[in-house]
Amino acid sequence: MLCMAVPHLYAIGVQEVSATSSVWKVVVSLVFVIAFIPACLWLMKRFQFAQMKLGQSDIKVVHVQSLGAKEKLMLVEVEGERLLIGVTSHTISHLKSFPSKANSFASMLEEVDRENAADHKNNEGAA
Numbered sequence: 001m002l003c004m005a006v007p008h009l010y011a012i013g014v015q016e017v018s019a020t021s022s023v024w025k026v027v028v029s030l031v032f033v034i035a036f037i038p039a040c041l042w043l044m045k046r047f048q049f050a051q052m053k054l055g056q057s058d059i060k061v062v063h064v065q066s067l068g069a070k071e072k073l074m075l076v077e078v079e080g081e082r083l084l085i086g087v088t089s090h091t092i093s094h095l096k097s098f099p100s101k102a103n104s105f106a107s108m109l110e111e112v113d114r115e116n117a118a119d120h121k122n123n124e125g126a127a
Helices: 002-054 105-126
Strands: 059-066 072-078 081-087 092-099
Touching (some): 059 105, 072 105
């Protein structure tokens, strides 16, 4: 009778080892997947930067100035010419063109302000 009990106990032990082995397989698989996702994201980001460096884009964003939650001014250089554009959630407006030799974004904004003030004075004088 003892001979019949030993194989049964052995079978229970094998099932416990098998269950423990299955749990470890699941844990190792989960750790692999959790580590694999950030690794893939890092590789994608790295290749994207490599493609951006290799590709010679004719459009460069020189500077961005946020004006609010969804509004901003962007200084963009295209084929040696700098463009000041206004960007909102609904539209993109061309505000002014500058030669590429302009000093800084701040000086360009000051120039636009001076021209707008002069236009405003001319319009008041005409009225």
